[in-house]
Amino acid sequence: MLATPVEESPMRPLSRYLLPCFAALLGYVAPSQASPPAPELQVRIGYLAYIPDTGPLLSNVIPEPKDAGLRGAELAIADSNSTGRFLKHAYSLEVAERDDSASLLKAASEQHAQGVRLFVVNAPAATLRQLSQALPDSLLLNAGSADDGLRREECLVNVLHTLPSRAMLADALAQFLAVRKWTRWLLISGATEDDQAYAAALKRAAKRFGHRIVAEKPWSFDNDQRRSAQAEMPLFTQTAEYDVVLVADERGDFGEYLPYQTWYPRPVAGTQGLTATGWHKTVETYGAAQLQKRFEAHAKRWMNDRDFAAWIAVRSIASAVSKLRQSDAEAIRSLALSEQLPLDGFKGRKLSFRSWNGQLRQPIPLVQPRALVSNSPQDGFLHPSSELDSLGYDQPEVSCNLAAATP
Numbered sequence: 001m002l003a004t005p006v007e008e009s010p011m012r013p014l015s016r017y018l019l020p021c022f023a024a025l026l027g028y029v030a031p032s033q034a035s036p037p038a039p040e041l042q043v044r045i046g047y048l049a050y051i052p053d054t055g056p057l058l059s060n061v062i063p064e065p066k067d068a069g070l071r072g073a074e075l076a077i078a079d080s081n082s083t084g085r086f087l088k089h090a091y092s093l094e095v096a097e098r099d100d101s102a103s104l105l106k107a108a109s110e111q112h113a114q115g116v117r118l119f120v121v122n123a124p125a126a127t128l129r130q131l132s133q134a135l136p137d138s139l140l141l142n143a144g145s146a147d148d149g150l151r152r153e154e155c156l157v158n159v160l161h162t163l164p165s166r167a168m169l170a171d172a173l174a175q176f177l178a179v180r181k182w183t184r185w186l187l188i189s190g191a192t193e194d195d196q197a198y199a200a201a202l203k204r205a206a207k208r209f210g211h212r213i214v215a216e217k218p219w220s221f222d223n224d225q226r227r228s229a230q231a232e233m234p235l236f237t238q239t240a241e242y243d244v245v246l247v248a249d250e251r252g253d254f255g256e257y258l259p260y261q262t263w264y265p266r267p268v269a270g271t272q273g274l275t276a277t278g279w280h281k282t283v284e285t286y287g288a289a290q291l292q293k294r295f296e297a298h299a300k301r302w303m304n305d306r307d308f309a310a311w312i313a314v315r316s317i318a319s320a321v322s323k324l325r326q327s328d329a330e331a332i333r334s335l336a337l338s339e340q341l342p343l344d345g346f347k348g349r350k351l352s353f354r355s356w357n358g359q360l361r362q363p364i365p366l367v368q369p370r371a372l373v374s375n376s377p378q379d380g381f382l383h384p385s386s387e388l389d390s391l392g393y394d395q396p397e398v399s400c401n402l403a404a405a406t407p
Contacts, residue, residue: 040090043080043118043327045314046111047073048131049097049144050104050123054251061252064304069122069143070095071299072307076314078298089321091314101127105134112138117329120313122306125150132156136407139329141316143309148201151357152393155400158329158407160336160358162316163309166201168392169276172364172376173246173269174205175390179378182243182267187216188236188258189248198271199248213246215239219254233261246270274373276364279308282372283365288346312345312360316353319343330407337403348375349388355403356395361388 049069065071073093080091094116096107104127108119112135119135121128122144129150132140135158142150142161150156151165177183185206189199206213217236237245237258245262247270249255255272267273281302284292295303295311303311320332320341335341337358342350347363354361366374377387383394 040088041321041325041327043084043089043091043317043321044116045073045077045091045093045317046108046116046119047093047095047097047310048104048108048111048119048121048123049095050099050101050127051144052124053099061256064306065301067299068304069120069306069310070097071295071301072303072309072311073120073143073314075295075298075307076311076318079294080314080318084318084322087322087325089318091318093314101130105130108135118317118327118332120310122310128159129154129156132159137329139333141313143306143313148197148393151359152397153399155357155398155402155405157402157405158333160313160316160333160353160360162313162360163305164276164278164362164364165359165392166198167204168359168364170198170201170205171208171391172276172366173274174202174209174211175376175378175381176274176366176374177211177244177269178209179380183211184241184243185211185213185246186237186239186242186244186262186266187213187246187248188219188255189216190219190251190253190255192251194250195248198250202246202248202270214242219249221254229257229261233257234263237261238263242266244269245273247272274366274368276366276376278305278362278364279303280305280365280367280372282367282370283346284372286346286348291346308345312343312351315345316341316343316360333407354389354395356398356401357393358402359392361386361391363388364391 047070077091077093084091094111098104098107108131117138119138119140120143121131121140125145125147128142128145138158140159142159143163146163146166148165148167187202189195241264244266245258245268247255247258247268249271259268259273292303317332320335321327324331324335336353337355339352339355342352345351345362349363351360351362364376365372377390381390383390
């Protein structure tokens with residue numbers, strides 16, 4: 001008996017053609033799926049901190065947090081990774097905190113030997129100079145020294161500054177006092193080197209903005225004012241009449257006892273009273289409140305000027321890396337000094353680095369302990385290129401030009 005032929009399904013001829021096509025398609029797609037993902041750009045940033053022991057104070061000043069600066073850098077790393085992951089950029093912070101300059105230099109050299117070329121430095125001017133010399137092929141962002149010499153005649157070729165200089169702080173204060181017509185100053189300064197540097201910045205600002213120092217008194221006492229201020233401060237401030245008392249006491253030995261204790265009923269400004277600072281808890285506009293909340297959640301305390309300086313230093317690096325698609329130290333430095341790196345610092349204006357000395361342009365808040373009083377530059381203080389350059393040393397006053405220098 002002959003077998004009955006099976007009738008071929010009308011779909012079978014179609015499958016004969018489709019199956020090879022599917023196989024070919026799968027063969028084409030498989031290599032794409034198996035290819036490795038694009039490698040991440042690893043951006044390693046060193047954080048170098050050396051805060052000298054200031055010794056015992058003669059007042060009840062609340063000391064600066066020991067982690068000031070570090071917590072700002074940590075938050076900036078988190079912020080940078082949040083946005084950088086879309087570009088496959090990964091940021092990490094390598095921390096070295098030491099209690100003496102020599103140990104910090106050694107730690108910096110060890111990080112450098114491991115390939116780190118980008119550093120945020122929270123250290124005095126002398127240590128920053130040593131680090132600059134020891135790390136010539138690296139970029140250092142100064143978040144710890146307000147020294148004017150580093151911005152005027154001793155501009156370090158591989159250093160940018162995110163902490164405001166003393167000249168910027170003094171100019172910000174002097175502009176506000178000029179607006180209020182408080183032009184007669186009594187200047188009281190402490191004996192430390194930092195106090196004298198701040199006093200020099202105030203004298204420069206007074207001359208620059210039309211103020212007159214009617215009397216200058218050095219504070220040379222070493223007694224504790226906590227019990228005697230009410231009796232002694234009025235007599236100490238008895239001079240020719242003044243509109244405001246300017247105080248230069250960066251340590252806080254005596255300045256806290258001047259408000260409400262002066263011979264004439266006058267305001268106090270400078271390092272105490274009405275102060276100019278790079279950042280303060282009371283700065284809340286232009287999105288700053290969100291930054292404040294993120295920082296407080298991270299650090300469990302308020303953000304201060306060193307925290308902000310370290311935060312904006314890391315964010316400056318991240319902004320440059322995003323634009324350049326690389327983390328080369330010299331490329332980042334060149335971009336920053338080209339003034340083509342606008343930064344959002346939650347201060348109402350785009351921030352940028354000055355090409356001549358590497359100082360970050362920024363508005364300066366004027367605050368009392370629990371309130372924002374004003375922001376400088378004040379209205380009416382004009383400048384040919386940027387009103388922000390009315391604060392601190394302008395290009396004609398500086399003997400260096402970092403944009404034209406080679407590391």
